[in-house]
Amino acid sequence: MKHEITNQREDNMLGNNICAFCGHRVANKKNTHYLTDMIIRKCLNDEGCNTREKGSYYVISSHNNSVCYHYQREVSSKIIEEIIGRTTTDKENQQEGKIPFSVDDVFCSDCEKNIFTNIEKDFSNCILPKFRKSTPHQAKEVIISGTDISKLRLFFYIQLWRSCVCGKLSLPDSLQQKLHTFILNYKNPTDEIYDIPLSITYLETRKDEDYTGNIVTFGTTCNPYVIFMNDFVVQVYDSLENKHFCELYGINEESSFDQYINVGENEFRVKVVNDEKRKIIIENFMREQAEIFRYGLQDIFIRVSLYFFGHLPEPNQFDEFMIRINNKPIGIRYSKSEIVKELYNYFTGRVFVPSNFFVKF
Ligand SMILES: [Zn+2]
Structure with a gap:
C-alpha cells in the first residue's frame, strides 16, 4: 500500500494522472x-451505419447557446458541404479525428482491457442479441433472467460510473462508491448489486437511417439520474424513497412507472417503447431543446442591444433576427461563430466583426 502511494506521488510529480x-x-x-x-x-x-470513423453529428450546448457540428475522418467532404453549406474551417478539421464521448488519460489500459471490455463483451454476447433486430415489433417489455441480470446491471453501472467520473453526470458520492465497488468485484457479484433501483428502456428503432435521429446525452434531473444512449435509456435512483415520477418526454408513464423500476428482482423488466412512440419522444426532446436555446439566445440578443445602444430591443426585433438565422444552411445556423457574426451584422450593419466582440458574447 505504501509502495503504491509512493508511486502515485512520483507519478503526480511527473505530471501523470492516476487511473480513476x-x-x-x-x-x-x-x-x-x-x-x-x-x-x-x-x-x-x-446514415445510421455501424462503421468506425463515420461519425457525423451535432452537439447541442445549452451552456453557451450554440450547436456544433462534428464529423470524423471517413465522412466524405461532399456530405459535409451539403450539411453545413460551406467547406470546413481549420478548427473543425483539427477536431476531425476526435472520438465522441471518450476521454484520454483518465483510466489505465489494464482497467480498460480487463474490466470494462469484459463487462461490455458480456453485454454484447448475452444481452444485446435480445434487442435491436430481435425485439418483436409489438413487444411491451423484454424480460432478463438468471445470471444475465448481473451482466445487464454491470454494463449500465459502468456507463453511469464512468460518465460520473468524467464529469458528465452528477451522482451522489454514496451511489458512485457503490457502483465502483460492484464494478471492481464484477467477476463475483454479490446480491447487493440488485439493491440499486434501475430502469432501462429500449427505444425500438426499425430503420438503420433512423438511428441518427436518436439522442446521446445526459439528463438534467436527479432521482432519476438519466443517460440517453441511442436506443437505450438508463434511469437510476440512489434509493426508492427518493424516486419521483418524471415523464421524461413520454418515456415514463404514471401507470407503469413503478413496475419498470427494478430492485431486488428475480426478473429484470426492460420496457420497450415502439418505433412510433420513439419518434414522438424525440420530437418532445427536440422541442424542449429548441425552447431552451431560444430563451438563451434572446438573453444574448438583449445584452447585445444594451451593449450597443443602452436600451432594450424593439418587441419584433428578436423575431426578425431569428428569421435571418433560420435562412442559413442548417449545419451552421446555430453555431456560436455564426450567431455572433449575425448579431454584429444585425445591430451595426457592418460585415467585419472585431475579434474582441466574439469574446464578449
Ligand atoms: Zn486502472
Whole structure:
C-alpha cells in the first residue's frame, strides 16, 4: 500500500494522472469511451451505419447557446458541404479525428482491457442479441433472467460510473462508491448489486437511417439520474424513497412507472417503447431543446442591444433576427461563430466583426 502511494506521488510529480478506477496505475489509456461505442455509434454515424470513423453529428450546448457540428475522418467532404453549406474551417478539421464521448488519460489500459471490455463483451454476447433486430415489433417489455441480470446491471453501472467520473453526470458520492465497488468485484457479484433501483428502456428503432435521429446525452434531473444512449435509456435512483415520477418526454408513464423500476428482482423488466412512440419522444426532446436555446439566445440578443445602444430591443426585433438565422444552411445556423457574426451584422450593419466582440458574447 505504501509502495503504491509512493508511486502515485512520483507519478503526480511527473505530471501523470492516476487511473480513476484502480487508483494506482498511470492513466495512460487514450480514447476510453465513457458511453460504450457499440451502443452509441449507430446514432452518431452518417446514415445510421455501424462503421468506425463515420461519425457525423451535432452537439447541442445549452451552456453557451450554440450547436456544433462534428464529423470524423471517413465522412466524405461532399456530405459535409451539403450539411453545413460551406467547406470546413481549420478548427473543425483539427477536431476531425476526435472520438465522441471518450476521454484520454483518465483510466489505465489494464482497467480498460480487463474490466470494462469484459463487462461490455458480456453485454454484447448475452444481452444485446435480445434487442435491436430481435425485439418483436409489438413487444411491451423484454424480460432478463438468471445470471444475465448481473451482466445487464454491470454494463449500465459502468456507463453511469464512468460518465460520473468524467464529469458528465452528477451522482451522489454514496451511489458512485457503490457502483465502483460492484464494478471492481464484477467477476463475483454479490446480491447487493440488485439493491440499486434501475430502469432501462429500449427505444425500438426499425430503420438503420433512423438511428441518427436518436439522442446521446445526459439528463438534467436527479432521482432519476438519466443517460440517453441511442436506443437505450438508463434511469437510476440512489434509493426508492427518493424516486419521483418524471415523464421524461413520454418515456415514463404514471401507470407503469413503478413496475419498470427494478430492485431486488428475480426478473429484470426492460420496457420497450415502439418505433412510433420513439419518434414522438424525440420530437418532445427536440422541442424542449429548441425552447431552451431560444430563451438563451434572446438573453444574448438583449445584452447585445444594451451593449450597443443602452436600451432594450424593439418587441419584433428578436423575431426578425431569428428569421435571418433560420435562412442559413442548417449545419451552421446555430453555431456560436455564426450567431455572433449575425448579431454584429444585425445591430451595426457592418460585415467585419472585431475579434474582441466574439469574446464578449
Ligand atoms: Zn486502472
